[in-house]
Amino acid sequence: MAEDTKVKDAPVAGGTKKAGTLNRFDNPWLNWKFLTGAGILGFLFFLIFLGYQLWDTNLALSARAPLNLPPLGFTNWRDQEGVPEHPLGTENSGRDMLALWIVGTPRTIFVGVVAATVGMLAGILLGFMAGFLGGLFDDVIRLAVDITITIPSLLVLIVIQAVLGRVDLLTMALLISLFSWATPTRFIRAQVLSMRESGYVQMARLSGVPVRDIMFKEIMPNLLPYLGASYIGNMQGAIISAVGLEVLGFGPQRIPSLGVAIFFSIEAGALFRNMWWWWGIPTVTLSVVFVALLLINLGLDEIANPRLRKAS
Amino acid sequence: MGAFSINYLVRRLLVFFLTLWVAATLIFIIPRLAPGDPISAMVARLSQQAGFVENADKIIEGWKERFGLNDPVYVQYLRFMTGLLGGDLGYSMARFPSTVTELVGRALPWTIGLVGIATFIFFTVGNLCGALLAWNRTPRMVKVLIPMSMIFTSIPPLLAGLLLSYIFAFLLKWFPQTYSYGFGVQPGLTLDFIANVIHHGTLPAMAIVLVTFGYWALGMRGMMVTIEGEDYMILAQAKGLKPFYVLYRYMIRNAILPQMTALAVSIGTLVNGVVLVEVIFNYNGMGTLIVTALREQDFGLIQGTSFILIVTSAFAVLIIDLCYPLIDPRISLEGR
Numbered sequence: 001m002a003e004d005t006k007v008k009d010a011p012v013a014g015g016t017k018k019a020g021t022l023n024r025f026d027n028p029w030l031n032w033k034f035l036t037g038a039g040i041l042g043f044l045f046f047l048i049f050l051g052y053q054l055w056d057t058n059l060a061l062s063a064r065a066p067l068n069l070p071p072l073g074f075t076n077w078r079d080q081e082g083v084p085e086h087p088l089g090t091e092n093s094g095r096d097m098l099a100l101w102i103v104g105t106p107r108t109i110f111v112g113v114v115a116a117t118v119g120m121l122a123g124i125l126l127g128f129m130a131g132f133l134g135g136l137f138d139d140v141i142r143l144a145v146d147i148t149i150t151i152p153s154l155l156v157l158i159v160i161q162a163v164l165g166r167v168d169l170l171t172m173a174l175l176i177s178l179f180s181w182a183t184p185t186r187f188i189r190a191q192v193l194s195m196r197e198s199g200y201v202q203m204a205r206l207s208g209v210p211v212r213d214i215m216f217k218e219i220m221p222n223l224l225p226y227l228g229a230s231y232i233g234n235m236q237g238a239i240i241s242a243v244g245l246e247v248l249g250f251g252p253q254r255i256p257s258l259g260v261a262i263f264f265s266i267e268a269g270a271l272f273r274n275m276w277w278w279w280g281i282p283t284v285t286l287s288v289v290f291v292a293l294l295l296i297n298l299g300l301d302e303i304a305n306p307r308l309r310k311a312s
Numbered sequence: 313m314g315a316f317s318i319n320y321l322v323r324r325l326l327v328f329f330l331t332l333w334v335a336a337t338l339i340f341i342i343p344r345l346a347p348g349d350p351i352s353a354m355v356a357r358l359s360q361q362a363g364f365v366e367n368a369d370k371i372i373e374g375w376k377e378r379f380g381l382n383d384p385v386y387v388q389y390l391r392f393m394t395g396l397l398g399g400d401l402g403y404s405m406a407r408f409p410s411t412v413t414e415l416v417g418r419a420l421p422w423t424i425g426l427v428g429i430a431t432f433i434f435f436t437v438g439n440l441c442g443a444l445l446a447w448n449r450t451p452r453m454v455k456v457l458i459p460m461s462m463i464f465t466s467i468p469p470l471l472a473g474l475l476l477s478y479i480f481a482f483l484l485k486w487f488p489q490t491y492s493y494g495f496g497v498q499p500g501l502t503l504d505f506i507a508n509v510i511h512h513g514t515l516p517a518m519a520i521v522l523v524t525f526g527y528w529a530l531g532m533r534g535m536m537v538t539i540e541g542e543d544y545m546i547l548a549q550a551k552g553l554k555p556f557y558v559l560y561r562y563m564i565r566n567a568i569l570p571q572m573t574a575l576a577v578s579i580g581t582l583v584n585g586v587v588l589v590e591v592i593f594n595y596n597g598m599g600t601l602i603v604t605a606l607r608e609q610d611f612g613l614i615q616g617t618s619f620i621l622i623v624t625s626a627f628a629v630l631i632i633d634l635c636y637p638l639i640d641p642r643i644s645l646e647g648r
Contacts, residue, residue: 153584155584
């Protein structure tokens with residue numbers, strides 16, 4: 001019973017709103033999940049920007065600070081107290097944690113953005129072509145996607161990196177994108193397949209619109225929120241891969257990113273020495289980034305899918 | 313239950329064997345794409361570390377001969393592939409008398425156990441939570457509590473592992489910090505040993521479950537919401553069926569199907585996560601084996617471990633795909 005009234009109420013409530021308020025409150029982009037996630041990321045970037053202006057980022061290099069100092073207001077196992085010169089503490093090769101945070105956070109996100117963008121572009125191209133052209137091309141793409149998704153990417157990346165040794169972040173991002181095209185391709189292909197039979201596409205076809213225009217001018221705009229959600233999901237995956245590789249010791253070592261900081265801390269047994277600031281600051285930062293990305297992802301999903309919106 | 317559709321079966325098996333072939337080929341090619349050959353690269357890296365390696369040229373020549381690197385590439389490839397078919401992954405370079413197969417054989421059961429149990433928990437809990445979130449008879453309290461418990465969703469298991477290890481192993485000392493069983497315990501099918509293994513495995517499994525089940529809950533909720541709008545739901549209610557019966561037979565049974573597909577797709581990601589969680593907890597499975605191999609520059613072991621884990625993942629996907637027609641009778645009829 002309760003369900004029935006809910007289903008009936010929703011359209012009525014929307015329809016009977018006063019004309020002036022309807023536009024403002026029914027805007028799907030005013031989604032609290034999306035806005036919160038975007039807000040968190042925005043704030044993070046603001047802090048990083050501030051950090052670059054106000055803090056000496058050279059302190060992120062090794063041997064620029066005393067070793068193993070705790071954050072301000074705490075004491076370490078040698079009863080040393082935190083000092084204001086290094087408010088977030090230092091680690092065991094003399095890097096200032098605050099400077100490391102300022103430098104490392106954008107580097108980690110950079111890998112995610114590059115790998116996700118490359119993967120997404122490939123996914124859009126392959127997904128649209130497979131979904132629209134069909135036939136042998138579709139079969140091959142589907143097979144390639146199935147295989148790529150089945151293989152745990154980290155393992156192949158480990159083998160590659162074991163051969164190459166340590167690489168710079170751009171190379172790492174491009175290596176990760178070798179695997180980050182499959183999920184978007186699969187997803188976009190499915191969406192295109194379901195859109196292909198819809199009325200407006202048929203109409204466009206009958207009117208003689210070229211295939212390329214149908215793909216990118218007719219279907220693509222309708223998929224934008226989905227594509228956004230997929231892109232964010234892809235970025236999460238790419239950052240997870242990057243952090244994974246870095247934690248295994250494959251990241252750039254001179255100027256560390258957050259994953260590399262965690263690698264150093266594990267190698268030095270920071271968990272056992274109660275140097276929580278060393279691994280904790282990168283871990284918490286990354287967790288915040290992931291939660292923000294998830295919120296954006298969920299928000300975009302709700303923006304794209306009115307049914308989900310109604311349920312929440 | 314009808315018979316498997318031949319098409320479906322053939323396609324799944326094709327994907328399975330192609331995956332194995334691609335993985336084997338990648339693992340064969342990758343070391344050869346790098347400038348120089350793997351042996352020289354290894355010796356070069358050794359001499360970087362040690363400063364100087366005596367008779368480096370002779371070592372390189374000897375190993376090249378030993379591994380047949382002077383033969384044409386296709387001969388090497390065929391030999392590699394036939395070796396794999398016979399289960400021969402070569403020797404571990406760092407622990408010479410041990411073969412890779414031996415070392416992997418010791419580590420693999422632990423990883424499979426960890427992944428299996430974690431998967432069972434997050435799939436059950438996640439789908440249940442998702443179903444409850446969408447069901448209109450769920451108590452209000454539960455609908456508030458479930459989203460709150462999902463706060464960790466999307467954090468990589470690795471990071472969750474670090475946090476859990478610090479809180480529950482280091483600070484509270486409720487669970488051990490490393491390894492899959494205590495050193496004082498004799499492995500065997502005793503109650504003592506099993507309890508010990510569970511005690512050690514709780515945190516690694518939790519690290520995976522905690523960050524994963526939310527995804528399944530969200531996916532399930534989405535599916536349930538779609539199903540709630542279907543006509544047959546109204547009919548079921550009109551017939552006066554019991555709410556629990558409707559929830560299980562009409563909603564969950566239908567909504568679980570895409571979730572199974574999603575599970576097959578997510579196995580790869582899952583294995584990525586488990587490898588790293590093992591590293592955090594020094595759990596003696598495949599992940600830790602790979603890291604040890606990396607540290608010892610034991611390239612043969614890295615290749616072998618990666619390959620076997622890929623095979624295992626592909627096999628898990630195959631099993632899920634083959635189970636799919638059991639829960640969705642439509643598959644066998646449509647034959648897609």
